[in-house]
Amino acid sequence: MVFGGGALLISATLAASTFVIARHYLLDQRQQAAIRQTYLDADLVHARLSSSGARIPAALDAADPPQGGALIVRRDGQWFTTALGTGQETIPAGLRQRIRSGRPGYVRVMVDGSPTMIIGVPSEGTRTEFYRVTPLTELDDTLRALSTVLVFSACLAAGAGIMLGLWASRKVVQPLNLVASTAAEIAGGQPDTRLPATEDPELTTLVGSFNSMVDSLQQRVESDARFAADVGHELRSPLTTLVASVELLEQHRRELPARAVQAIDLVSGDLARLQRLLDNLLHMARTDAGLDLSDRAPVPLRELLLHTLARAGKPARLLRDETTGVTVHGDKVLLERAFANLVDNADRHGEGLVAITVQRDEDEVLVVVDDEGQGVPVEDRQRIFERFATSRTARGSSSGTGLGLSLAEKTLSAHGGTLWCTDRPGRGARFVAGLPVAAP
Amino acid sequence: MWASQRQATRGRLCHDGRMAARLLVVEDDDRIRTVLRLGLETEGYDVAEAACTEDALELFRANPPDLMIVDLMLGGLDGFACIREVRRTSDLPIIVVSARTDTHDIVAGLEAGADDYVTKPFQIKEISARLRALRRRTASLVTPGEQPAADLVLDSGPDRRLVLSPSRGTVRCGDEDLHLTLTEFNLLCELATAPGRVMSRQLLLERVWDQGFFGDERLVDVHIRRLRTKIERDPGAPRMVVTVRGLGYRLDPQ
Numbered sequence: 001m002v003f004g005g006g007a008l009l010i011s012a013t014l015a016a017s018t019f020v021i022a023r024h025y026l027l028d029q030r031q032q033a034a035i036r037q038t039y040l041d042a043d044l045v046h047a048r049l050s051s052s053g054a055r056i057p058a059a060l061d062a063a064d065p066p067q068g069g070a071l072i073v074r075r076d077g078q079w080f081t082t083a084l085g086t087g088q089e090t091i092p093a094g095l096r097q098r099i100r101s102g103r104p105g106y107v108r109v110m111v112d113g114s115p116t117m118i119i120g121v122p123s124e125g126t127r128t129e130f131y132r133v134t135p136l137t138e139l140d141d142t143l144r145a146l147s148t149v150l151v152f153s154a155c156l157a158a159g160a161g162i163m164l165g166l167w168a169s170r171k172v173v174q175p176l177n178l179v180a181s182t183a184a185e186i187a188g189g190q191p192d193t194r195l196p197a198t199e200d201p202e203l204t205t206l207v208g209s210f211n212s213m214v215d216s217l218q219q220r221v222e223s224d225a226r227f228a229a230d231v232g233h234e235l236r237s238p239l240t241t242l243v244a245s246v247e248l249l250e251q252h253r254r255e256l257p258a259r260a261v262q263a264i265d266l267v268s269g270d271l272a273r274l275q276r277l278l279d280n281l282l283h284m285a286r287t288d289a290g291l292d293l294s295d296r297a298p299v300p301l302r303e304l305l306l307h308t309l310a311r312a313g314k315p316a317r318l319l320r321d322e323t324t325g326v327t328v329h330g331d332k333v334l335l336e337r338a339f340a341n342l343v344d345n346a347d348r349h350g351e352g353l354v355a356i357t358v359q360r361d362e363d364e365v366l367v368v369v370d371d372e373g374q375g376v377p378v379e380d381r382q383r384i385f386e387r388f389a390t391s392r393t394a395r396g397s398s399s400g401t402g403l404g405l406s407l408a409e410k411t412l413s414a415h416g417g418t419l420w421c422t423d424r425p426g427r428g429a430r431f432v433a434g435l436p437v438a439a440p
Numbered sequence: 441m442w443a444s445q446r447q448a449t450r451g452r453l454c455h456d457g458r459m460a461a462r463l464l465v466v467e468d469d470d471r472i473r474t475v476l477r478l479g480l481e482t483e484g485y486d487v488a489e490a491a492c493t494e495d496a497l498e499l500f501r502a503n504p505p506d507l508m509i510v511d512l513m514l515g516g517l518d519g520f521a522c523i524r525e526v527r528r529t530s531d532l533p534i535i536v537v538s539a540r541t542d543t544h545d546i547v548a549g550l551e552a553g554a555d556d557y558v559t560k561p562f563q564i565k566e567i568s569a570r571l572r573a574l575r576r577r578t579a580s581l582v583t584p585g586e587q588p589a590a591d592l593v594l595d596s597g598p599d600r601r602l603v604l605s606p607s608r609g610t611v612r613c614g615d616e617d618l619h620l621t622l623t624e625f626n627l628l629c630e631l632a633t634a635p636g637r638v639m640s641r642q643l644l645l646e647r648v649w650d651q652g653f654f655g656d657e658r659l660v661d662v663h664i665r666r667l668r669t670k671i672e673r674d675p676g677a678p679r680m681v682v683t684v685r686g687l688g689y690r691l692d693p694q
Contacts, residue, residue: 240561244475
């Protein structure tokens with residue numbers, strides 16, 4: 001648009017100066033011609049008068065008065081003219097004065113609404129004043145036509161400028177738009193997207209470096225993911241043996257001495273924690289790579305929470321559902337893990353889960369998880385959602401995996417929800433998870 | 441081999457006097473294989489072990505088991521190849537064990553022909569419960585004295601008469617038996633208990649796989665797909681086993 005404005009300005013300036021110069025030149029030409037003609041006419045009339053003693057009107061007629069104009073002569077105080085209606089009154093007093101004083105002169109005036117040039121020449125001393133009245137209408141028409149053409153071409157040039165500007169800017173911006181949309185696609189979970197190869201030598205560098213940047217980023221992400229998967233695989237195998245072996249041992253706990261049973265309980269307790277840590281860690285790695293929510297389905301929230309409580313070994317009465325049964329849209333396994341982590345957090349850091357309350361808030365459903373611990377200081381209410389936030393304030397064996405709350409927060413936001421921490425009225429901390437209610 | 445395996449009860453005697461089910465464990469990790477054997481022998485199975493696909497197939501041909509547990513990550517031929525090879529001749533229940541929880545691997549394992557999956561680390565009782573669920577219907581089908589369920593005509597077309605016979609454990613197309621796996625057969629029987637009515641994935645998951653709320657509904661979807669390729673005229677445009685969007689599946693006898 002700026003380009004178009006510039007084009008308009010430049011072409012208008014050019015047109016205006018062309019017009020001024022042309023006008024000046026044409027007028028000048030015309031004026032010179034008219035003055036020359038006037039002298040010729042004056043000489044002719046004078047010659048006629050002096051040689052043949054002809055009368056003035058006849059001499060004037062022979063002098064060929066200009067089209068639409070007139071020749072006017074004042075001789076011995078008497079006025080003669082070749083055109084009716086164009087007489088001495090046409091001639092401005094100033095010009096008359098000048099001629100009478102023996103000097104030639106000219107003036108441009110409006111006569112009957114049209115531009116006219118009047119040239120005066122004295123002859124025979126001051127006995128005769130000779131005036132030539134030349135209409136400039138023709139010149140004016142020419143100038144008007146010229147100005148029309150100039151305005152028109154200025155507009156045309158501006159239009160063409162705008163078009164050119166748009167085309168040029170589109171040509172410049174188009175690859176940038178493509179880069180932007182490609183980057184958005186990649187960020188939106190299509191890491192295989194690349195810029196198409198181009199013939200344009202000016203763009204080859206851009207396309208090449210963009211694509212190689214994405215390539216190396218993707219390799220990095222993939223190697224990270226592979227690393228997480230490999231670590232997971234390597235850790236899962238020994239963990240499988242451990243879990244199953246401890247399970248076998250526990251089947252025989254009655255045959256074991258009390259101290260051995262105690263040891264087995266310790267092992268199985270920490271094994272469960274290790275397992276949860278590994279699960280959360282792998283889950284976190286996958287969450288970082290963008291949660292795969294392709295398995296989303298309608299999930300009845302009450303059932304989900306009841307099963308979550310059951311899995312955590314909690315009684316069902318801890319759930320207070322104040323809704324008429326709400327369905328959310330999501331991945332039930334991921335959501336279970338998120339809520340299980342909240343329950344786990346209440347147990348580990350909040351001296352026990354008090355209640356899970358489900359409330360409907362217009363298009364949202366709030367799951368309120370209360371504990372009766374010391375609560376969370378205001379300044380820590382953001383920090384606790386960071387990874388391994390607990391490890392900095394680790395308190396012996398009660399510390400959790402340090403990933404639970406972070407993972408819960410990430411899972412809920414991937415489901416279009418939120419998670420925040422506040423005070424429970426009275427005592428303890430309150431975690432509120434908001435999730436959009438699925439359309440029925 | 442197909443029909444006879446549904447009633448296979450050879451092998452050593454169990455504690456309660458019944459014949460123990462024979463189980464083949466294919467797993468390349470010695471320790472996991474050993475603990476599986478220990479645990480599942482305690483549960484009353486007659487366990488054979490194989491460390492790779494090649495050994496497993498040899499054992500399988502020499503002495504066909506009743507059930508299989510297959511790890512997907514094996515050296516040499518992987519678990520998918522093992523399952524596909526076994527499925528060419530047998531309908532026995534197969535459980536996949538995977539260290540990966542990727543959607544892709546699990547679905548691929550099921551597509552290859554597995555009936556269920558368990559991710560590592562698992563507990564013996566979890567595997568044992570899955571095995572029991574997969575065998576449950578087999579046992580009930582041959583329970584003597586039970587009122588046999590009536591045959592159901594699935595497709596009455598003259599050129600392609602398809603009959604489900606729950607009591608005999610067969611689906612016949614004309615004069616031929618269709619080769620359905622045990623789970624596919626059970627799934628079809630479950631749908632056939634209420635032809636024309638929608639059954640939710642969750643319900644099918646509970647009835648066929650004996651799994652609770654957190655069961656994986658993809659099990660149902662993959663098995664429905666496999667079932668369709670065997671019984672539908674055009675599996676790409678199924679008319680017998682119909683998907684009811686958002687609700688589940690429905691059996692429409694033609």
